[in-house]
Amino acid sequence: MPELDGSLIAGLPLFSAMSKKELDFLLCRARSARYPKDLAIFEQDGNADAFFLLLDGHIRVVRLNEDGEQVIARYINPGELFGIAVAMGRATYPASAIAAVDCVALAWPNEAWPDLTARVPQFASGAYRTIGERLQETQDQVMQMSTEQVEQRVAHTLLRLVQQSGRKTAEGIEIDFPITRQDIAEMTGTTLHTVSRLLSAWEDMGLVRGGRQRVIVTDAHNLMLIAEHRRKR
Amino acid sequence: MPELDGSLIAGLPLFSAMSKKELDFLLCRARSARYPKDLAIFEQDGNADAFFLLLDGHIRVVRLNEDGEQVIARYINPGELFGIAVAMGRATYPASAIAAVDCVALAWPNEAWPDLTARVPQFASGAYRTIGERLQETQDQVMQMSTEQVEQRVAHTLLRLVQQSGRKTAEGIEIDFPITRQDIAEMTGTTLHTVSRLLSAWEDMGLVRGGRQRVIVTDAHNLMLIAEHRRKR
DNA sequence: TGCGCTCTTTGCGCCACCTCAAACAACAGA
DNA sequence: TCTGTTGTTTGAGGTGGCGCAAAGAGCGCA
Structure with missing residues (x-):
């Protein structure tokens, strides 16, 4: 072979x-x-x-x-x-x-x-x-789930996916396999509803683009700011 | 030696x-x-x-x-x-x-x-x-933090601690080292306040006995029922 | 081309849990 | 014995995100 x-x-x-x-x-x-x-x-x-x-x-x-x-x-x-x-x-x-x-x-x-x-x-x-x-x-x-809000966890997860399995496209970096909102929810310990809301909000802000079983990160820098955002202190 | x-x-x-x-x-x-x-x-x-x-x-x-x-x-x-x-x-x-x-x-x-x-x-x-x-x-x-409520997680954690590091006493099984409410909170991804409230409630129900940096499980069976309790379905 | 399935979006109400605050209790060291 | 420190309890109030519901939207298949 x-x-x-x-x-x-x-x-x-x-x-x-x-x-x-x-x-x-x-x-x-x-x-x-x-x-x-x-x-x-x-x-x-x-x-x-x-x-x-x-x-x-x-x-x-x-x-x-x-x-x-x-x-x-x-x-x-x-x-x-x-x-x-x-x-x-x-x-x-x-x-x-x-x-x-x-x-x-x-x-x-x-x-x-x-x-x-x-x-x-x-x-x-x-x-x-x-x-x-x-x-x-x-x-x-475990540490993330203990210390971060859902928003930060989803942002971190998206960035990790894009880094490990990203594929460059004209619009940004796309996750190279079909992934549903439900899948992202099951990685972050939340619900598909919350993931959908977050992605919609980020799409309005121009950070990501979505589609059926597709996620493209168009502005990794600002997504990282969300991922590292601290509520208090 | x-x-x-x-x-x-x-x-x-x-x-x-x-x-x-x-x-x-x-x-x-x-x-x-x-x-x-x-x-x-x-x-x-x-x-x-x-x-x-x-x-x-x-x-x-x-x-x-x-x-x-x-x-x-x-x-x-x-x-x-x-x-x-x-x-x-x-x-x-x-x-x-x-x-x-x-x-x-x-x-x-x-x-x-x-x-x-x-x-x-x-x-x-x-x-x-x-x-x-x-x-x-x-x-x-990770799975517990994704799928369980705080109450179940704390109960599971207590049972695990007692099983791994328990010492038989007259009143029940005591965790064999000093452990604060804060410590338990840091194992379960919650706050010491919530842990304290849960332990107080369980003490009233006769499931545990507490003290400064001490936890004794007096009724593992019923604590397990709480740990396995399902909200929905 | 139309049907059905899966996936996504969005609104609304609620509650589990967090935050903030303050008093209390136990212990250690002077 | 007093005093400072560390740990615990409990209350009151606010909210992040969940549960529920229902309406789109993309895709495969006949």
């Missing part, structure tokens, strides 16, 4: 310091697969039997509580590892992974993990660094 | 599967230290140069944002690893660790990490499992 010859992958930071031999070792143990939009690549509480590297597309990581209420933990972008429960000694996935658009990913069976980490230690340390970043981001989120 | 002969430590789940030789290898590379109440064992954004195992006491893990607002990420209990930034490839600590009472902990210099993990792989996998649990707990916290 031409996608697996390494040319596509060697450019990723995770693999940049690897030799050709190490790369081959990794790649020949993975299988590449297409995941159509809306497919669950794995399910929360499902048996964790593989871990993944996203090559193309965007993935929504979703947690469901016992009442069926949904929260979006994060989006995964190309080049990122996901589903690496095995690195944390977990037997099940803590969340579901849903393809936000058509995706291509590499998948390794969990049984390959010991060999992989033994033979290619950079791969293991990359995975652990990823986990560290996720923990940090999640703790940041 | 008598504390380091292994008898105290071999009982911990992290070390239960290790041979005497492995244990000695770990322990002779650690130094044991006392940390008096209120001392910062390490500081947020400070250079991460060591990792720790709490032997006795309780530690408050605190994050500060740029406005000086404080959030308590968690409490560390005896037997737990903490400050394991090195396992995630981090150069700095993401939070501060403050002794909530007088504490005793083992400290390893970060330079020892490669040797330790190479020679005692169970130690590494224990650390990674710990990180996985922390990530899971933090994500649970």
Whole structure:
């Protein structure tokens, strides 16, 4: 398969310091697969039997509580590892992974993990660094939810999405996958109504442009002012 | 040092599967230290140069944002690893660790990490499992803050504290370290006023007993009903 | 081209929780 | 024992954002 010859992958930071031999070792143990939009690549509480590297597309990581209420933990972008429960000694996935658009990913069976980490230690340390970043981001989120108003949280989230998954357009930077007001609400702990109101207000101020499942940030600078705005003090 | 002969430590789940030789290898590379109440064992954004195992006491893990607002990420209990930034490839600590009472902990210099993990792989996998649990707990916290009211969040937090750090007394289960209403507020994303009001109400209902920097849960069952209470549906 | 579905917008009323304020209680140190 | 400090309680009032409702608007599909 031409996608697996390494040319596509060697450019990723995770693999940049690897030799050709190490790369081959990794790649020949993975299988590449297409995941159509809306497919669950794995399910929360499902048996964790593989871990993944996203090559193309965007993935929504979703947690469901016992009442069926949904929260979006994060989006995964190309080049990122996901589903690496095995690195944390977990037997099940803590969340579901849903393809936000058509995706291509590499998948390794969990049984390959010991060999992989033994033979290619950079791969293991990359995975652990990823986990560290996720923990940090999640703790940041807790802090934001504790200390910020809804308006600031939504602004921060939009800026983060645009930074991580933005695509330059003539009008500004567009979030590169379909995202609903409801999705943004589930990332920020609010309701789609409040998100819609905020986006409408910001559109009037010329900070963003919206559409059905589309958000474009046209004035990141002033949006940042809103995100950092302090009520008191 | 008598504390380091292994008898105290071999009982911990992290070390239960290790041979005497492995244990000695770990322990002779650690130094044991006392940390008096209120001392910062390490500081947020400070250079991460060591990792720790709490032997006795309780530690408050605190994050500060740029406005000086404080959030308590968690409490560390005896037997737990903490400050394991090195396992995630981090150069700095993401939070501060403050002794909530007088504490005793083992400290390893970060330079020892490669040797330790190479020679005692169970130690590494224990650390990674710990990180996985922390990530899971933090994500649970985000979900709670998104979907639950303050009342439920405080009840859940109290139950968790009592479960993790509870001490049986004649009247019920007491949280085993001094904790203020302000502390509970900083764990749940509310204000000390609201926490105080809730605790007063629960005291009237006979669910808890309070005092200065003290909380005793006298009726965990009914407190759990409050924690799981659903407004709608 | 029209129908139905999903997503979005907007208005209105309300209440959970925050803010501000003040008094009270427990403890530590002189 | 007194006094300052830190933690707790409680009241009163205001509001941010939620719940509910209903009307648009874009898109896929027949």
